[in-house]
Amino acid sequence: MKKIKTYSEINERIKNGNAVVMTAGEFKELANHSKPGELANKVDVVTTATFGPMCSSGAFINFGHSGPPMRLEKISLNDVPAYGGIAAADAYVGATETANPHDKYGGAHVIEDLVSGKDIRLKASSKGTDCYPRKEIETKINIESVNEAFLFNPRNAYQNYAAAVNSQRRKLYTYMGVLLPSCGNVNYSTSGEYSPLLNDPDMRSIGVGTRIFLGGTQGFVAWHGTQFITSRPRNESGIPVLPAATLSLIGNLKEMSAEFIKAAYYEKYGTSLFVGVGIPIPVLDEDMAARLAIRNEQIETQVFDYGLSERPVVKKVNYKELQSGEIELGGRKVRTAPLSSISAAKNIMKLLKEEVSTGKFLINEPVEHFPKNTTNKALEGIEHG
Amino acid sequence: MKSRYVFVFPTEAINKPLTYHLVKDFDLKVNIFNAYINSGEEGNLALEIEGSPGQIQAGLEFAKSLGVECSTLDKRVKLEHDRCINCGACVAVCYSDALKMDANTMELNFDKDKCTVCELCTTACPLQLFKINFVE
Ligand code: SF4
Ligand code: SF4
Numbered sequence: 001m002k003k004i005k006t007y008s009e010i011n012e013r014i015k016n017g018n019a020v021v022m023t024a025g026e027f028k029e030l031a032n033h034s035k036p037g038e039l040a041n042k043v044d045v046v047t048t049a050t051f052g053p054m055c056s057s058g059a060f061i062n063f064g065h066s067g068p069p070m071r072l073e074k075i076s077l078n079d080v081p082a083y084g085g086i087a088a089a090d091a092y093v094g095a096t097e098t099a100n101p102h103d104k105y106g107g108a109h110v111i112e113d114l115v116s117g118k119d120i121r122l123k124a125s126s127k128g129t130d131c132y133p134r135k136e137i138e139t140k141i142n143i144e145s146v147n148e149a150f151l152f153n154p155r156n157a158y159q160n161y162a163a164a165v166n167s168q169r170r171k172l173y174t175y176m177g178v179l180l181p182s183c184g185n186v187n188y189s190t191s192g193e194y195s196p197l198l199n200d201p202d203m204r205s206i207g208v209g210t211r212i213f214l215g216g217t218q219g220f221v222a223w224h225g226t227q228f229i230t231s232r233p234r235n236e237s238g239i240p241v242l243p244a245a246t247l248s249l250i251g252n253l254k255e256m257s258a259e260f261i262k263a264a265y266y267e268k269y270g271t272s273l274f275v276g277v278g279i280p281i282p283v284l285d286e287d288m289a290a291r292l293a294i295r296n297e298q299i300e301t302q303v304f305d306y307g308l309s310e311r312p313v314v315k316k317v318n319y320k321e322l323q324s325g326e327i328e329l330g331g332r333k334v335r336t337a338p339l340s341s342i343s344a345a346k347n348i349m350k351l352l353k354e355e356v357s358t359g360k361f362l363i364n365e366p367v368e369h370f371p372k373n374t375t376n377k378a379l380e381g382i383e384h385g
Numbered sequence: 386m387k388s389r390y391v392f393v394f395p396t397e398a399i400n401k402p403l404t405y406h407l408v409k410d411f412d413l414k415v416n417i418f419n420a421y422i423n424s425g426e427e428g429n430l431a432l433e434i435e436g437s438p439g440q441i442q443a444g445l446e447f448a449k450s451l452g453v454e455c456s457t458l459d460k461r462v463k464l465e466h467d468r469c470i471n472c473g474a475c476v477a478v479c480y481s482d483a484l485k486m487d488a489n490t491m492e493l494n495f496d497k498d499k500c501t502v503c504e505l506c507t508t509a510c511p512l513q514l515f516k517i518n519f520v521e
Contacts, residue, residue: 051470052472053511173508177474177509178474178477178505178508178509185477187477262470262512264472264512265511265513266511267508274472274511323491325476325485325488335476335477336477337476337486338473338486339473339474339477341470341491342491343471343492
């Protein structure tokens, strides 16, 4: 494949303010009547985005030391437990953590409240040591008062995700929203043709160190995400038809905005965090341009029946059908709902385009590419006789 | 006298010709403005009934005798639209199609006139943006 341009050439153009930057939406329109070669010559960067509920998210916080010093061991933030098994004033608060099993306020809400600048009640206890004598503390903290606060999400930005339906006679409350009985609705959860990992399905430009838009500021890809599966079957457009790659993301919570970090509560499931993620993709050559031209009708996923424990596949669908608002299932029309906000994804793509166009956002070449041929391991319980 | 009601049908009552009887036996004018009935399941019917208070009362008693839950439509659903993130989780449960995503903008549309106040959206919205208001 002939390389048309390099990262440094693209960054040079960005710095000079003459890079051609488009949102994924605009690029795909242009691709309707241009060949990949022309597109690669014409366009430098395409912005992609997603804004969906991402349960596997959380934040590291360093509260600073009290006098006398204390090793914060059991920690809660607005009563939500935070992990304190790291020394000494560090903690990790996970999005799905809650004080009680059915609370509607959880770690995600603590994170959103921090981002919004609200005060948070910190309570901590410790056994007390010779070097850290203090045993109790109760105080207020906020985003300004803490030393560091950064989002560090183990698994975000799924490359495709299964859609959900429920064939049973009772309503199901899931992380895929409410599933009505007798296949009353189909819920799906990706931004389709705007989704970052569906626009660079082989992750040629996305790897460790990629600079991204995260929650309203610049963040980075820290690692490949957990449950990173590259061995999923792909369709003829080269798109995995099941949940495949994921990203582990990191970014400064102090710079984020509550517009792009939103706490959610799903009835009888629990809390989660909507995270706004945008990734600019460099159009390095024809192959990248061809991948970026992908449309919703070429991106397929499977509808799983969450009503049955083995979750059988009910149907294969594409995102054009899903986004139309209804699909046909068993001879009747069934309404569909996105769960991830496609309008917010469009907004992020626009903002990111603006940032890149005005020279504020450079494209990082990955420091390290992700592993290839990864599979998924299951967890087996031990039977007690 | 004209009043609005929501009828919730249990599975057994679905196949009974309810509105026919309301019209024929109780001399009521019935205007169904929304229905969601799926055989073998619970059904929702939003209707306006016109007649004398006595007739309406008798008609409602008859419906209740069939196991239909009748409640006056004196509640309204209020959406805090300015905080909506357009995730569509509410659209998934709205049988009456009052809540729909605009297929172009992928933003939420709320057509209040279609709402049967089934209250399903109040638990479906992950941001808890729906509230039930009682109207006088
Ligand atoms: S209460 Fe909510 S879900 Fe039910 S009909 Fe009205 S808008 Fe739709
Ligand atoms: S579920 Fe709530 S946030 Fe989502 S589209 Fe409906 S009203 Fe908006």
